[in-house]
Amino acid sequence: MSVSVEPDGVILVRAGKVELGQGVLTALAQIAADALGADLAQVRMVPANTGEGPDEGLTAGSMSIARSGPALRESCARVRAAFVAEAARRWDVSPAEVTVRGGEFRHGAETTTYADLAKAVLAAEAQETTEPGATAEAGAAAEPTTGQAGEPGAEAAVFVGVSVPRLDLPDKVAGRPRFVHDLRLPGQLYGRVLRPPSPAARLTGLAPNEDGSTHENGSTHVVRDGSFLGVLAETEPEADRALARLRRAAAWDEHDTLPDEHDLHGYLRKGPHETIRVHPAPQTGATPAPQTGATPAPQTGATPEAGAGTAHRATYSRPFLAHASIAPSCAAARWNSDGSLEVWSHTQGVYPLRAALARVLGLAADRVEVRHVEGAGCYGHNGADDVALDAALLARAVPGRPVHVRWSRRDELTWAPFGSAMSVDVAAEVDAAGRVAAWTYEIWSQGHTSRPGYAGVPGLLAAAHLEQPWEHPAAADPAPAAGSGMARNAVPIYDFPRVEVTGHRLLETPIRSSALRSLGAFMNVFAIESFMDELALAAGRDPLAYRLDCLSDPRGRAVLRRAADAAGWGRPGLGLGFARYKGNGAYCAAVAEVEAEHDVRVRRLTLAVDVGRVVNPDGVRNQIEGGAIQAASWTLKERVRFDRRRITSGDWESYPILRFSETPEVAVELVEHPGTPSVGAGEAAQGPVAAAIANALASAIGVRVRDLPLTPEAVLKAIE
Amino acid sequence: MTRLTVNGTPVEVTTDPRAPLLDVLRGELGLAGTRFGCGEGMCGACFVLLDGRVTAACDTPLSAAAGRAVVTVEGLAPGDEAHPVQRAILAEQAGQCGYCLSGMMVSAAALLAADPRPSEEDVVAALDRNLCRCGVHRRIVRAVLRAAE
Incomplete structure (x- = not known):
């Protein structure tokens, strides 16, 4: 993270994050402008560059606002403090008496600007650091004068919390070269x-x-x-x-070398696997061992067990998905x-x-x-x-x-790498009132990252094709601290007395897989939330009330209620899906309204989301709307196709995505929590929307489809 | 040498007449606003107006545009002006990555030229050949309806 002031007052921010179409540079510019007391127009976000920018790793995992926001605030606050100190010196007052707003420093009738002060600040710092050409880099200056650096609320919120228009959009609308x-x-x-x-x-x-x-x-x-x-x-x-x-x-x-595309359950469960205990977390020092045991067959249905209430179990799957x-x-x-x-x-x-x-x-x-x-x-x-x-x-x-x-x-x-197919078994023991007494959850999946540097190899496609080829091991999974891969959102948010979650990652794979928006969370939330509806139905309970009965998290309850209220919950043909992304990110509840005649059509999606302090409300809405529509596309239509030799879905006919005529109306409710840290919005909608659509389909026609996508063929198969 | 009119200006181009019109626009003519998406006329990212009709420039050979009028996103409005659809896209913030927008705006401009007061269904139908992956569809529909007001 580096922030420097040019002699003309333009403030260059090298955040090390990249614009992926999600608007992150606009949001970071808003944070920087407020922390500097500057005008947004004088803040320039410098594209990431190994030649001069900081190493901020990846722009991924909905982490940019949560992680880079506070760091950027702190860097900007330091720069501001150096300029405040210079203004105070010039006017012979204490720094605490200098205010800065809109890029203007003021004490009484005296005013000055970043541009006016830049030369003196640069000179002072050049003297301190003795480095030629040093700019007012973050870290080289004095401590901020007011508030705690990096904390929201340390500066006036002029741009943060406002729907500032995207900085990159005018070029794109005019058709200027930009890409x-x-x-x-x-x-x-x-x-x-x-x-x-x-x-x-x-x-x-x-x-x-x-x-x-x-x-x-x-x-x-x-x-x-x-x-x-x-x-x-x-x-x-x-x-x-x-x-x-x-x-x-x-x-x-x-x-x-490719598996049978019609038997993904069998392919994913055959192994060899690395098996990991996801929950309860294993003791430290325990090392997971590859295992190649018997292949468990998918099972579905309810079987009463003596003395233990009723046992329910079901198996769900998703296919390989393309970024497209x-x-x-x-x-x-x-x-x-x-x-x-x-x-x-x-x-x-x-x-x-x-x-x-x-x-x-x-x-x-x-x-x-x-x-x-x-x-x-x-x-x-x-x-x-x-x-x-x-x-x-x-x-x-x-x-x-x-x-x-x-x-x-x-x-x-x-x-390009695909998001991995996944197969999941869920089982629950419920008491006489239908409450979950024990929950077990088992995942079979390829890994969800083969990014550059994974498993100690470069991981770049052509490297495997060279005369001296690099071996590419099967995709790995990010560590739990980085949000996991197949196990992302595999532990339910609900207050169940006993929960066991196990994951099996395939160690030999002919199909390249890596991170696709929300990684395993899309599948896990689809499975958990579909199963919650199945349990509610078996207990004769309303799905919303059933969830609220076992959800003590107040922010989660508020989001669920808000989505249900906004959607007019209680009508037939509605379905609900809910999760807190990664267990520590954005809360998101989705309600889908579905019609099923010749095919499954989603009429409307209503989402409520709590991302903590909102930096750019329209930016959050745009990310949630877009995520919801993309998730609807995955859920209804998408599936990478292959025969035993080749990937065959190589054009928009064989890999169809949602078109305008198929796109639902999307309404987004922002549940504001200004006092809590900001978390990312980009991936929160994926899982809840999939579950909401499947649950709405079940509500509309009484058919439970457990294998994505929810095509007419899948519905017919589920009826049989 | 192929003669055609691009955004109201007669031009002569030397690119092989078998080359896709898209490559001529982006290459010899330096108009980068029309985007390559699939090369098969299936996504709409490369849509231009050819004698007023929405046409995929990626699978239209230059020879098919000879003597005809091509309008690209850069020429939807005269000079530095913005077309009402362009203004409405910004007003609605109807974009994420923005890559599909040029083709979307060409489709929308053609619709509004033929029908200044389209219904929502008309807008959806006019945009149905344009693919968007970021999920900005509903914002774009709202923007086109706003532009029609």
């Missing part, structure tokens, strides 16, 4: 990569005249390294034609004559990408500079990092010239 796709660097070449036709394919040969790295026909250039194959050309149409020729010339050795961003992944790279590499990327983490690129390419990390440039919407670990390596590999063949690489739609839908 990495729009980069036109001097002398730029266009690159395309010919990806293998299937995950296990290896290149066996190229037809004559198109082998190796010789010039192809004067203007295009083929690059080959093992099974990595690409072309370079002066223009995009030439690059696409060269790619088509290359496709015809390439011969591949392919193998059937509207733009395919894109990057640019240039190798300089001194052997250094520059990369332009829409990555979620410029530093982790730099480290991964450096390892694959055999460079010291400080020889690589990664600059963030916006891409289309990012919902997790997509192809952004992979295409950066593609660009670097192609650019290596033409030193000094920038190379711009854009994936095809098919590559985007078939080669």
Whole structure:
């Protein structure tokens, strides 16, 4: 985190976070402006860059506002204090007598600005640090004069809490170049990569005249390294034609390595697994051991057990899901004559990408500079990092010239990592009144992260295709402190006397998986909240009342009630879903209104959300609305398709997403908690919306569908 | 050499006439506002007006635009002005990543040109070929209705 004031009064903020389409830079600018007492217009958010910005890791996991907000506030408060001190010195008053608002420092009739003071503050700090060219960096200045640095309320809230318009939107509405796709660097070449036709394919040969790295026909250039194959050309149409020729010339050795897409339960449960006890938390020192025991078959139904009340159990699943961003992944790279590499990327983490690129390419990390440039919407670990390596590999063949690489739609839908399929067993013992006495929950899943650097490998797609390939182990899971992966939101929020949660992560997987918006929480909340409705139905209880009876968390109760009230709870055809994201993040309750005739249509979604102190109300609404619509799309339509050899859902027909005519109206209620810390809003809606839709479907037609997506075929299968 | 009119200005371009119109707009003509999404005319990110009709520029060859009038997002309104749809998108904050917006606004502008007072159903129908992944659909519908007011 670094904040510096330019001589003209512009305040540069290097937050190390990246704009993914979620509006985070606007929200951070609001926080910075208030902490500085500055005008929003003088705050400039500098895109993340390994050359000069801080290493803030990833922009992921709904953590940017919760983690970076307080840190940014503290940095800004220090800068403000240095300027206040200079103003006080100039006017010969105590710093406590100087106020700052709207970028103007004031004492009585005296006023001055950041611009007026900048030179003197810079000079004072240059003297202190003896570093030439030092700016008013955070940390180099005096302590703030008022309030506690980093705490909300230490400064006047002028912009925080206000629906400030998105800073990036005017460019995008005007159609100005803004995306990495729009980069036109001097002398730029266009690159395309010919990806293998299937995950296990290896290149066996190229037809004559198109082998190796010789010039192809004067203007295009083929690059080959093992099974990595690409072309370079002066223009995009030439690059696409060269790619088509290359496709015809390439011969591949392919193998059937993929599971049966119609038996995901069986695939996920077969193992080998790493088994972890999620809850109760294991004793420290216990190490999970891989196990390859018998395969438990999915079970569903209710069986009375003598003396233990009634036992209920059910099995749920979700398929593999694609990120399916509207733009395919894109990057640019240039190798300089001194052997250094520059990369332009829409990555979620410029530093982790730099480290991964450096390892694959055999460079010291400080020889690589990664600059963030916006891409289309990012919902997790997509192809952004992979295409950066593609660009670097192609650019290596033409030193000094920038190379711009854009994936095809098919590559985007078939080669970017998927969100893992999951299979879950839930069982509960209930007492005579239908209350849960014991709850057991078991998950089978692939891991939910293979981000750059996971499992000690670079993890970039093309690295596995090189002549000297990197092995890519099965995806791992983030640690519990980072929100877990398959176990995210696996422990229910309700006051159950006994809860056991176990997870089994697949250790051998032919399908690449990684982080997709909310990771395991989408599935776990869908399963837990579907099962809660099943238990309520078995007990003859209203689903809302049934939940409130075992939920003591007051913020959770308020959110549930608010969503139910706003939706007009009590009508038929409504369904409810609720969770607190990650167990410590945003509370979100969703009510869906569903009609099922020829297909399942969601008419309306009503959500209530509590994200603590709201930085930008419209920004939160936008994230919740968008998350809800995307979750509805996942729930109703989406499923990665494959045969035993190839991923087959490579276009918008085979991987359909929700269209305008299918999109529900979405109403969002913000339950304000200004006194509590801000938490992220980006992923909170995913699980609750899935459960709400499934529960509404059950309410509307009396059919419980436990395997996503809720297509007409799935409904028919559930009826049979 | 292919002659066509782009955003009201006659131009001559030298790109291979078989090349997609999208590549000519973004390449030789330097108009980056029209976006590549799928290359198969299935997502709407590359929509332009071709003689007033909404057309996917990604699978339309340059030769098919010869002698005709192309309007891109940059030319929806004259000069530096903003089209009512563009103003309404900002007013409603109807965007997240913004990548699909150019094509959305082209579809919406074509609708309003043909029907200045569309119903909500008309707007939904006019935008149904445009995909959005961030889930901004309802805001965009509201924006188009606002622009029609």
